[in-house]
Amino acid sequence: MKPTVLAISGHDPTGGAGIQADIEAIASQGCHPATLVTCLTAQDTRNVYRLYPQSPTALAEQWQHLTADIHFDAVKIGLLGSAEIAALVADRLRGAPAVTVLDPILKAGGGSELADEALIDVLLGELVPLATVLTPNLDEARRLTGETLPSRCAEALLARGCQAVLITGGDEPTPLIYNTLYLPGSHKTFTWEKLPASAHGSGCTLAAALAALLARGLELEEAARKAQQYTWNAIKYGFRLGQGQPIPERLFWS
Numbered sequence: 333m334k335p336t337v338l339a340i341s342g343h344d345p346t347g348g349a350g351i352q353a354d355i356e357a358i359a360s361q362g363c364h365p366a367t368l369v370t371c372l373t374a375q376d377t378r379n380v381y382r383l384y385p386q387s388p389t390a391l392a393e394q395w396q397h398l399t400a401d402i403h404f405d406a407v408k409i410g411l412l413g414s415a416e417i418a419a420l421v422a423d424r425l426r427g428a429p430a431v432t433v434l435d436p437i438l439k440a441g442g443g444s445e446l447a448d449e450a451l452i453d454v455l456l457g458e459l460v461p462l463a464t465v466l467t468p469n470l471d472e473a474r475r476l477t478g479e480t481l482p483s484r485c486a487e488a489l490l491a492r493g494c495q496a497v498l499i500t501g502g503d504e505p506t507p508l509i510y511n512t513l514y515l516p517g518s519h520k521t522f523t524w525e526k527l528p529a530s531a532h533g534s535g536c537t538l539a540a541a542l543a544a545l546l547a548r549g550l551e552l553e554e555a556a557r558k559a560q561q562y563t564w565n566a567i568k569y570g571f572r573l574g575q576g577q578p579i580p581e582r583l584f585w586s
Contacts, residue, residue, distance in 0.1 A: 414451060465498055
């Protein structure tokens with residue numbers, strides 16, 4: 333049977349990020365994507381302008397029927413939209429633990445804030461301890477921890493209870509990209525060529541691909557390497573759809 337990944341995230345009307353990015357990345361790794369949409373968004377390829385979170389009651393009913401019917405090999409969590417939705421997701425995950433990749437989306441590529449302090453409190457207190465892997469970029473890791481150095485950020489996040497942290501450095505002003513996978517007592521740094529342009533939905537792509545590879549049974553380090561290679565290629569072969577960031581080509585690059 334094909335492995336199945338439950339993607340929990342917001343809807344991006346451009347198709348560049350959010351639940352559509354998850355669907356494409358998960359399917360490209362040989363898994364079936366099932367979805368729960370946490371919120372609608374008003375956004376384009378330049379920025380996010382407003383979030384419209386779903387009713388927690390409605391999401392809870394959708395979750396109940398979906399998980400009663402289907403077994404999930406992994407869960408990928410992206411944009412949550414509200415503290416209430418985040419708390420609901422944490423509650424449901426505690427009842428049915430699974431391999432979980434948590435992408436703590438705090439800010440849009442265009443700069444809009446996507447998580448208030450109440451949501452961050454739920455992330456740190458309830459969701460991070462349930463995560464198999466946390467995938468923040470360095471800015472997100474710093475905001476979540478108050479630390480500056482990547483290693484100190486990772487230590488603080490691991491102390492919250494997650495099993496591993498993959499901190500990405502694609503937005504840093506360095507000639508190469510340094511992404512580091514931290515586990516208690518060890519770390520592995522992956523180095524990648526920096527591409528000319530960033531991409532709308534690159535973080536969603538990486539986290540969803542990682543969840544799918546873990547669902548297939550790959551060991552964490554190998555899954556992290558393959559997910560990064562896939563994401564790098566998707567960005568390299570991406571295309572400009574609108575007036576903002578390019579969209580990753582998640583389906584057809586070779």
